[in-house]
Amino acid sequence: MEKVLKEITPKSSDFSQWYVDVIRKSDLVDYAPMKGFMVMKPYSYRIWEFIQEQMDRRFKETGHQNAYFPLLIPEHLLAQEAEHIEGFSAEVAWVTMGGNEQLPERLAVRPTSETIIGAMYAQWIHSYRDLPVLINQWANVLRWEKSTRPFIRTTEFLWQEGHTVHRTADEALAETLQQLEIYREVIEDYLAVPVIAGVKSAGERFAGAVDTYTLEALMGDGRALQSATSHFLGQHFSKAFDIQFLDEDGELKYGWTSSWGSSTRLIGAVIMVHGDDKGLRLPPKIAPIQVVIVPIGRGAEREAVVAHARELESALSPVCRVKLDARDEFTPGYKFNDWEMRGVPLRxxxxxxxxxxxxxxxxxxDTSEKISVPEEQIGVAVTRLLDEVQKELFRQAAAYREAHTFSIVNYQQMEENGYRGFFRGDWCGSEECAAHLKSETGMTIRCLPFNETPVADQCIVCGQTTRYRALFARAY
RNA sequence: CGGGGCGUAGCGCAGCUUGGUAGCGCGCCUGCUUUGGGAGCAGGAUGUCGUAGGUUCGAAUCCUAUCGCCCCGACCA
Known part of the structure; x- marks a missing residue:
C-alpha cells in the first residue's frame, strides 16, 4: 500500500494529479508530442470499442445507418449558420496550404459536422418520401481548446455524431429525446455512471440549436461532466443550408433537424467516477479484462500451479474475458497491485x-472482498460476481451523488459545501443571474432537469419568483 | 491569453548558488536464489544535460535568445 501511494497521488489530496497518475500508470494513454493531443493505447481503445458496440447497436435498432463525411469543411459552409460559426470560430483549426500552394479558400478541420452534412442533405432531400434521413458517423473532430485534459478535453477527440432530418418538428424532437435515452441507457447500464437528464439553459446551448438536451454526471471531485448531448435544431440549419422538401400537400417546406453526440470523454467519466486510490475500477461490462488469474507457487510447485491455472483459464474463457498472468518475473503481490491499478473487476x-x-x-x-469458491463452481461464481460488481459500482456512484446533491434557496449556500456537488435550486431564467453566479462562484447551470420539483420557487440569485428548476455545479 | 512550474538515461529526480571527466532511485539486460499483498544478492547496458548563440583555457552550471511540455484560470463535448 505504501508503494501504491508513492505512485498514485491520493484522490483526496489532489484530484487532478490523481487523475493524471491513474491514466498513465494504468496504461490507458500516453501524451503525444504535441500539446493537447493524446495517444489512446490499446487498453483504453478497447474500452472505447465496447462503448461503440453498445451505442452502434442501439442506433441501428432505431433505424440509423452509418456514413462518413469529409474531415475538412470549406470556410463558406462553416460560416453559413450565423450562431454556429460564432460559437465555434474561436476553436477551429484551418488548413491553408495544399502542398506548396496557397489554397483559394481555407478549409476548417471539422469541429463538428452539421454544416458539411447539412450541405449534402440539401442535395439528397427533395420529397417528403426522402424523409426521415437518419445517419450517424464515427469520426474524429478537432477543437483548439486552450486548456486540455486527457479524455475530458483534448484537441482532437473521437466521437459519434448523429444527424437527422424529419418532416415535422414533433418527429425531430422525438428523435432528439430518443437518442438521449439511448445515451442514458449505455452510460448507466454499461459505464455504471448515473446521470441526470435535462435541457440546457440558453447560455449553455449548442451553437445553432433550438434546444440542447444533456446528461450530467457528477465526478469524484464534485464537479459535473456533460456526458452526452442531443440537440433539437429546429429549422435553423435547414434554412441555412436550404434543406427543403416538397410535402404531400404540394408545399415546399424546410426540414426539421437534430444532431447528437457522445465522445471518448465518457472514458474520462468512468475513471473519475469509479477510480480510487489504488487506480482504476472498471465496470465489468466495459472491462477489456474482466478476470485475471494469478498463479501462486514456488519452485517445483510452480509448474503444476501454472498448468492448473491454464485449465481454469480455459474453463472461464466461455463465460468472461479472462487473462492468465503467468509472468514469472513478478511476485503475486506485485501482480495484485498491478491489476488493481488497471481496474480489473475480479482476480x-x-x-x-x-x-x-x-x-x-x-x-x-470494487469491495476488496476475498472469497473461496469450489473449483467446480468457478464459472457460475464469476458470472454472478461480475454482475454484482457492475451493480455495486453503480450503487456506489449513485450513493456518492446523493450524498453530494444539495437543495438550496440562495446561492450563498453553495459555499457551505465548498461548491462541490450538484445543487438543486430555482432560477428566474435570466442570463444576467446565470452570468452573475458564474463570475461570483464559478458555478454554472448544468441543466433544467426533467420532472424536477421546486425548492422554493425563488431564484437563488435574485430572489424573484420563478418556475424554473435548475441543477447547478462547477463543470469540466 | 493570464498565473505558476518544469525541460539532465525509458520514468522520477539531484547536480547549477561558488564553472573543472555525468550522478541517484526505479525500470531494463544476465545469473542464482525467491513467489499467499509491490522479493534478495551479484554483475551489466543506457546521456548530442530542450535548442541556438555568447562569455571562458574549460559551460548541465554564468549571460542572451528561442522552442516545448505540465498544472491552475478565462473559453469549451
Whole structure:
C-alpha cells in the first residue's frame, strides 16, 4: 500500500494529479508530442470499442445507418449558420496550404459536422418520401481548446455524431429525446455512471440549436461532466443550408433537424467516477479484462500451479474475458497491485493450498472482498460476481451523488459545501443571474432537469419568483 | 491569453548558488536464489544535460535568445 501511494497521488489530496497518475500508470494513454493531443493505447481503445458496440447497436435498432463525411469543411459552409460559426470560430483549426500552394479558400478541420452534412442533405432531400434521413458517423473532430485534459478535453477527440432530418418538428424532437435515452441507457447500464437528464439553459446551448438536451454526471471531485448531448435544431440549419422538401400537400417546406453526440470523454467519466486510490475500477461490462488469474507457487510447485491455472483459464474463457498472468518475473503481490491499478473487476488466485482443497480465491476490485469458491463452481461464481460488481459500482456512484446533491434557496449556500456537488435550486431564467453566479462562484447551470420539483420557487440569485428548476455545479 | 512550474538515461529526480571527466532511485539486460499483498544478492547496458548563440583555457552550471511540455484560470463535448 505504501508503494501504491508513492505512485498514485491520493484522490483526496489532489484530484487532478490523481487523475493524471491513474491514466498513465494504468496504461490507458500516453501524451503525444504535441500539446493537447493524446495517444489512446490499446487498453483504453478497447474500452472505447465496447462503448461503440453498445451505442452502434442501439442506433441501428432505431433505424440509423452509418456514413462518413469529409474531415475538412470549406470556410463558406462553416460560416453559413450565423450562431454556429460564432460559437465555434474561436476553436477551429484551418488548413491553408495544399502542398506548396496557397489554397483559394481555407478549409476548417471539422469541429463538428452539421454544416458539411447539412450541405449534402440539401442535395439528397427533395420529397417528403426522402424523409426521415437518419445517419450517424464515427469520426474524429478537432477543437483548439486552450486548456486540455486527457479524455475530458483534448484537441482532437473521437466521437459519434448523429444527424437527422424529419418532416415535422414533433418527429425531430422525438428523435432528439430518443437518442438521449439511448445515451442514458449505455452510460448507466454499461459505464455504471448515473446521470441526470435535462435541457440546457440558453447560455449553455449548442451553437445553432433550438434546444440542447444533456446528461450530467457528477465526478469524484464534485464537479459535473456533460456526458452526452442531443440537440433539437429546429429549422435553423435547414434554412441555412436550404434543406427543403416538397410535402404531400404540394408545399415546399424546410426540414426539421437534430444532431447528437457522445465522445471518448465518457472514458474520462468512468475513471473519475469509479477510480480510487489504488487506480482504476472498471465496470465489468466495459472491462477489456474482466478476470485475471494469478498463479501462486514456488519452485517445483510452480509448474503444476501454472498448468492448473491454464485449465481454469480455459474453463472461464466461455463465460468472461479472462487473462492468465503467468509472468514469472513478478511476485503475486506485485501482480495484485498491478491489476488493481488497471481496474480489473475480479482476480482469481490459485496456489498450492487452494489446489489441495480444490478451490480458488476470488478477490473483488470494487469491495476488496476475498472469497473461496469450489473449483467446480468457478464459472457460475464469476458470472454472478461480475454482475454484482457492475451493480455495486453503480450503487456506489449513485450513493456518492446523493450524498453530494444539495437543495438550496440562495446561492450563498453553495459555499457551505465548498461548491462541490450538484445543487438543486430555482432560477428566474435570466442570463444576467446565470452570468452573475458564474463570475461570483464559478458555478454554472448544468441543466433544467426533467420532472424536477421546486425548492422554493425563488431564484437563488435574485430572489424573484420563478418556475424554473435548475441543477447547478462547477463543470469540466 | 493570464498565473505558476518544469525541460539532465525509458520514468522520477539531484547536480547549477561558488564553472573543472555525468550522478541517484526505479525500470531494463544476465545469473542464482525467491513467489499467499509491490522479493534478495551479484554483475551489466543506457546521456548530442530542450535548442541556438555568447562569455571562458574549460559551460548541465554564468549571460542572451528561442522552442516545448505540465498544472491552475478565462473559453469549451
Amino acid at each position: 482469481v488466485e490459485i496456489g498450492p493450498k487452494d489446489m489441495a482443497k480444490q478451490q480458488v480465491v476470488i478477490a473483488r476490485r
